[in-house]
Amino acid sequence: MTGDNVEISAAGIESVALLAALHGSSFAHSGAEPWSEASTRALLAVPGMLALVAAGAPPAARQPCGLAVARCGPGDAEILALGVLPQCQRQGIATRLMAALLRLLAATAIRTIMLEVAVDNRPARAFYTIHGFSEVGLRRAYYRRLPGSAIDALVLARPVAPLQHPPPGPGAIADDQQSR
Ligand SMILES: CC(C)(COP(=O)(O)OP(=O)(O)OC[C@H]1O[C@@H](n2cnc3c(N)ncnc32)[C@H](O)[C@@H]1OP(=O)(O)O)[C@@H](O)C(=O)NCCC(=O)NCCS
Numbered sequence: 001m002t003g004d005n006v007e008i009s010a011a012g013i014e015s016v017a018l019l020a021a022l023h024g025s026s027f028a029h030s031g032a033e034p035w036s037e038a039s040t041r042a043l044l045a046v047p048g049m050l051a052l053v054a055a056g057a058p059p060a061a062r063q064p065c066g067l068a069v070a071r072c073g074p075g076d077a078e079i080l081a082l083g084v085l086p087q088c089q090r091q092g093i094a095t096r097l098m099a100a101l102l103r104l105l106a107a108t109a110i111r112t113i114m115l116e117v118a119v120d121n122r123p124a125r126a127f128y129t130i131h132g133f134s135e136v137g138l139r140r141a142y143y144r145r146l147p148g149s150a151i152d153a154l155v156l157a158r159p160v161a162p163l164q165h166p167p168p169g170p171g172a173i174a175d176d177q178q179s180r
Helices: 013-026 037-044 093-106 122-130
Strands: 006-010 049-056 064-072 077-084 112-118 134-144 150-159
Touching (some): 013 037, 013 064, 013 077, 037 049, 064 093, 077 093, 093 112
Antiparallel strands (some): 006 049, 134 150
16 A cells, blocks of 8 residues: 555544554554553544544555544644554655645644654654654653653644635646645
């Protein structure tokens, strides 16, 4: 499965088990605590929560392979999880999820998206750098690791470009915010 043959769709409360499973598998090697179904359900009940799932597009098998969960608004958006199954990484799937998230936010009044990432999460830091995020803060001992230890998190942010309204008429370019 690659970023070219996945579909991104919104996921609701009916997808709690899927989202928890995707989170557990995607973050298995990151040291993050996996989301339980109960904690995922509670999260989705928070106002402004948006969940997206990446899955194979027909005619390929509709196998789910990644998720993005963000709290949106009122003033900014925060990515709470962006993960892709290990066997599906480096194929542009998180890029597709990020592009979909930015496209949805572009239609809102939200102009900043942010997140926290552990300082030792090199793949994620590389991913976010390539997608235009920069460091705006540091949270000391933010993520719990082994009992009794914790690791710092960087706070990253990037602007969200507003939706462009192309002039009416033939040849108008479809709205599509580039994530890179
Ligand atoms: C970070 C993560 C979401 C990236 O997902 P992905 O689908 O592999 O990302 P993409 O294929 O869209 O990568 C786009 C670009 O990001 C950069 N990148 C992604 N993973 C990278 C890695 N392991 N090492 C270096 N650069 C990386 C590369 O520039 C890549 O482009 P390239 O493959 O053409 O070189 C994935 O590694 C993951 O799920 N990690 C575990 C969960 C996690 O830590 N999430 C982030 C914290 S919220």
